[in-house]
Amino acid sequence: MKQNRHMKLQGDIKDRGMVKWQGMMLPEHNQLLRDWYAEDGQDTKPELTADDLELIQEEIETALTRRCEVKLKTWRDHKFQFHRGVIKEVNSAQKLLVFEDPFNEYRIAAREIVGIQTME
Numbered sequence: 001m002k003q004n005r006h007m008k009l010q011g012d013i014k015d016r017g018m019v020k021w022q023g024m025m026l027p028e029h030n031q032l033l034r035d036w037y038a039e040d041g042q043d044t045k046p047e048l049t050a051d052d053l054e055l056i057q058e059e060i061e062t063a064l065t066r067r068c069e070v071k072l073k074t075w076r077d078h079k080f081q082f083h084r085g086v087i088k089e090v091n092s093a094q095k096l097l098v099f100e101d102p103f104n105e106y107r108i109a110a111r112e113i114v115g116i117q118t119m120e
Contacts, residue, residue, distance in 0.1 A: 041079075042078035042079065043075070043078060043079055043080055044078075045075050045078075045114070046075070046114050048114065056113060056115070056116050059116045059117070059118060060087065060090060060097065060116060061090075062118065063086075063087050063116070063118050064087045064089070064090060066118075067086060067087075068086070068118050068119065068120055069084065069085065069086055069118070069119040070084070070085070070086070070087060070099070070116055070117065070118050070119060071083070071084050071116070071117045071119055072084070072085075072097075072099070072108065072113060072115070072116050073113070073114050073115035073116070073117075074108055074112040074113055074114060075112060075114050076112050080114075083099070083101070083106065083108070084101060084119070085099040085100050085101035085102075085106070086099060086100055086101075087099045088100055088105070095109060095110040095111070096108065096109060096110065097109075097110060097113065
């Protein structure tokens with residue numbers, strides 16, 4: 001007996017799954033679906049208030065004077081990224097934060113920082 005590779009047995013019904021809908025999809029529909037799936041994995045940038053920015057600045061200053069380890073939360077390329085290390089310097093002219101972890105030294109733009117937490 002010849003088996004159809006698209007047919008699946010679901011209970012008493014043989015079903016072709018998504019194959020039966022492929023003829024109804026236009027290339028425009030497929031492109032819109034691909035775009036929608038790509039957007040689905042993206043995070044929206046949180047809107048920080050003046051109070052939030054002030055708290056972040058205070059935490060950075062405290063961590064810089066104490067030389068304690070911090071956990072930074074940044075938003076870049078529509079995704080949140082987490083970094084852990086010690087803040088070495090704050091370059092206010094270029095608006096950069098320089099920190100290092102046990103492996104390397106990194107520079108992060110101040111506008112990308114959305115959260116900071118000291119690890120004490």
